[in-house]
Amino acid sequence: GAVVSQHPSRVICKSGTSVKIECRSLDFQATTMFWYRQFPKQSLMLMATSNEGSKATYEQGVEKDKFLINHASLTLSTLTVTSAHPEDSSFYICSAREGINLNQPQHFGDGTRLSIL
Amino acid sequence: GEDVEQSLFLSVREGDSSVINCTYTDSSSTYLYWYKQEPGAGLQLLTYIFSNMDMKQDQRLTVLLNKKDKHLSLRIADTQTGDSAIYFCAESFTGGGNKLTFGTGTQLKVEL
Numbered sequence: 001g002a003v004v005s006q007h008p009s010r011v012i013c014k015s016g017t018s019v020k021i022e023c024r025s026l027d028f029q030a031t032t033m034f035w036y037r038q039f040p041k042q043s044l045m046l047m048a049t050s051n052e053g054s055k056a057t058y059e060q061g062v063e064k065d066k067f068l069i070n071h072a073s074l075t076l077s078t079l080t081v082t083s084a085h086p087e088d089s090s091f092y093i094c095s096a097r098e099g100i101n102l103n104q105p106q107h108f109g110d111g112t113r114l115s116i117l
Numbered sequence: 118g119e120d121v122e123q124s125l126f127l128s129v130r131e132g133d134s135s136v137i138n139c140t141y142t143d144s145s146s147t148y149l150y151w152y153k154q155e156p157g158a159g160l161q162l163l164t165y166i167f168s169n170m171d172m173k174q175d176q177r178l179t180v181l182l183n184k185k186d187k188h189l190s191l192r193i194a195d196t197q198t199g200d201s202a203i204y205f206c207a208e209s210f211t212g213g214g215n216k217l218t219f220g221t222g223t224q225l226k227v228e229l
Contacts, residue, residue, distance in 0.1 A: 006159065034216070043205065043219045044160075093159050102215040105150060108160040 001027050004096050006109025014117055015086060021079045021112045023094030029074040030096035034106060035067070038091045050077045084116045121208060121220035128226045135193040137223045139206035142187060146208040147215065149182060151191045154203045154222070163191070163204075193225075201227045 003026040011019050023033055031052050036044040048058045048069055056069035066088075068080040077096075081088055091113050095106040120142045129135045141149070146168050152160040166173045166180045166189075173180045179192040189206055206220040 002162075004159075043221050044217075046216060049216065095160075097215075102211060103148065105148070105162050105165055106217060107162060108152070110159040111157070113157070 002098060002107040003027055004094065004107045004109040006094050006112055008112060009110060010113045010115075012115045012117065013084065016083055017116075019081045019084055019114060021081075021092055021094070021114075023077045023079070023096065023109055025075045025096040025098070025107075028096075028098040030077075030098060031074065031100050032097045033071060033077040034095045034097075035069060035077075035079050036093045036095070038093060038111075040091075044093060047079075081114065084114070086116045089114055089116045121206060121218055123204075123206060123220040123223045125221065126224050126226070128228060129196050131196060131198055131227055131229050133196055135191075135196045135200070135225055135227075137191045137193075137204050137206075137225065139189040139191075139220050140187055141189065141206075141208050141218075141220075143208060143210060143218070144184075144187065145210045147210045148208070149180075149189050150207040150209070150217070151178075151180065152205045152207060152219075154205065156202075160205065196225075196227050198227045198229065201225055 005024045007022050033050045035047045047062045048056045050056045050069045050071040052071045058064045071077040093111040095108045098104045122140045150165040151163045177194045181190045203222045205222045207217040209215040
């Protein structure tokens with residue numbers, strides 16, 4: 001159980017393109033989902049917390065107009081990187097927490113490798 | 118702010134035990150977690166421990182928590198080549214909405 005599916009797994013696109021990444025909880029409902037960014041050989045950096053039916057909460061230094069998050073249902077959150085540039089190239093990982101209990105662990109997707117040319 | 122530290126690299130022989138260490142600074146941590154990341158993949162939850170526990174065992178995995186020293190360890194018994202990966206510890210605390218703060222990650226290499 002507790003499977004999180006993330007698509008696409010890899011994206012290569014031109015500078016200026018907007019890219020949408022989907023995160024789905026397959027066998028549970030997730031009131032809260034999280035979006036992380038990971039640079040090579042580094043740890044995960046939390047970008048934002050996404051709550052179903054409300055606005056996402058962004059971490060300090062993360063541009064909300066650049067990284068649009070939508071959490072329209074209890075099983076789907078999307079991250080759109082708008083007008084992507086080479087510096088946005090990174091590994092993006094989502095996670096989902098089951099139910100409303102804050103003590104439930106986060107389950108992670110397999111990540112999306114974004115490369116902007 | 119929170120700070121979670123791990124040693125960068127650990128090499129063990131197949132069949133030996135591995136011990137991966139983690140230190141944290143936030144004494145109000147509620148839960149502490151261990152995640153495994155294989156190359157190019159997301160994170161797999163291995164185990165987690167509530168902050169009022171000292172030890173948790175799950176098959177080959179043993180987690181030890183020394184709350185006084187803010188030290189967490191993960192022991193993998195009978196380490197196999199399939200255990201080669203990066204291991205992240207993470208902490209959360211209720212006051213922070215149970216957001217995770219990750220350690221720097223330890224690369225475990227298992228040699229034959």
